[in-house]
Amino acid sequence: MSLKPACFAGSSRFLLVIAHRPITKMAAVMNPKWNGQFSCFDLVAKTSECSRSIVRVRNIEIGGNDFVVMAGPCAVESETQILQTAEAVAKAGARILRGGAYKPRSSPYAFQGLGIEGLKLLSKAREATGLAIVTEVMSEEDVDVIAEYTDIMQVGTRSMENYALLEALGRCGLPVLLKRGLTATLEELLRSAQVIAMAGNPQIILCERGIRTFETATRNTLDIAAVPVLKAVSHLPVIVDPSHAAGVRSLVPVLSRAAAVVGADGLLVAVHPCPEQALSDGNQSLTFAECRGMMTGLQPYLDLQQESRELRPQLLAVGGAD
Numbered sequence: 008m009s010l011k012p013a014c015f016a017g018s019s020r021f022l023l024v025i026a027h028r029p030i031t032k033m034a035a036v037m038n039p040k041w042n043g044q045f046s047c048f049d050l051v052a053k054t055s056e057c058s059r060s061i062v063r064v065r066n067i068e069i070g071g072n073d074f075v076v077m078a079g080p081c082a083v084e085s086e087t088q089i090l091q092t093a094e095a096v097a098k099a100g101a102r103i104l105r106g107g108a109y110k111p112r113s114s115p116y117a118f119q120g121l122g123i124e125g126l127k128l129l130s131k132a133r134e135a136t137g138l139a140i141v142t143e144v145m146s147e148e149d150v151d152v153i154a155e156y157t158d159i160m161q162v163g164t165r166s167m168e169n170y171a172l173l174e175a176l177g178r179c180g181l182p183v184l185l186k187r188g189l190t191a192t193l194e195e196l197l198r199s200a201q202v203i204a205m206a207g208n209p210q211i212i213l214c215e216r217g218i219r220t221f222e223t224a225t226r227n228t229l230d231i232a233a234v235p236v237l238k239a240v241s242h243l244p245v246i247v248d249p250s251h252a253a254g255v256r257s258l259v260p261v262l263s264r265a266a267a268v269v270g271a272d273g274l275l276v277a278v279h280p281c282p283e284q285a286l287s288d289g290n291q292s293l294t295f296a297e298c299r300g301m302m303t304g305l306q307p308y309l310d311l312q313q314e315s316r317e318l319r320p321q322l323l324a325v326g327g328a329d
């Protein structure tokens with residue numbers, strides 16, 4: 008945005024810019040300190056030359072005009088479970104199937120995933136439905152084998168600062184879905200993105216999935232402001248995972264709508280044929296019917312996105328930290 012105020016009428020240049028804008032546009036004025044705070048991550052920070060990146064996966068564009076929904080179970084559990092889920096989410100309008108084969112679990116006694124068997128089932132589901140695949144990689148040693156099966160490599164919240172993994176993903180040639188660490192600031196998230204980009208891979212999608220706060224009513228606290236802030240300071244696509252943020256399925260549809268309104272490029276949502284019997288994260292997983300309902304309910308909010316785009320914070324061409 009280029010603003011050329013006629014004269015300086017106060018001690019704060021920031022205030023001056025506001026005075027020259029209609030009141031409805033005030034939300035579009037960016038906090039001037041963000042520019043300096045994030046510009047050191049030059050490969051992922053937004054600049055006038057590089058205002059928006061699109062990550063292409065098969066025939067899908069993430070970060071373009073489409074709102075891309077990635078949906079599926081927390082973990083791949085069986086052939087029937089993943090095939091049924093893939094068909095259901097594809098019918099509901101999702102473009103990408105999620106499902107963990109290598110699971111980072113909070114408890115060492117919890118289901119750890121099917122490993123390579125899970126990867127094979129995911130690729131079977133891709134053949135059956137045409138959906139692209141996103142699955143988590145926990146260790147740099149697994150990068151090559153997982154890359155043979157998936158379309159997007161997911162970095163989980165617990166691995167956001169695993170630099171050996173990030174560097175290996177920088178060389179893997181596939182898009183990376185980078186989840187925000189449980190207690191990571193946005194600066195730290197962008198620092199990890201910069202590590203992947205510096206290692207040679209610019210195809211990065213950022214994911215806000217809730218952070219740990221003092222609040223215990225939800226599993227994590229969805230930092231909804233992270234979406235417009237990240238989109239103001241970085242050219243990377245940004246998606247939201249309302250399932251891991253909320254921890255309960257009843258909140259997932261409304262948080263998805265919130266994500267659409269604030270300008271997210273898509274969602275990562277947990278869906279299971281029978282959430283009560285899920286081996287992981289059943290409480291936050293939608294049934295097939297709930298997934299369809301969430302998708303239908305999103306449409307009017309996606310229509311609002313155009314309007315919200317105009318109100319989104321932008322880098323200021325004038326001003327600086329006062």
Ligand code: PEP
Pocket residue numbers: 081107111162163164165186216248251
């Ligand atoms: C997941 O997507 O299943 C997952 C483990 O997410 P997170 O890393 O955000 O906890």
Ligand code: MN
Pocket residue numbers: 081082251287288
């Ligand atoms: Mn999960």
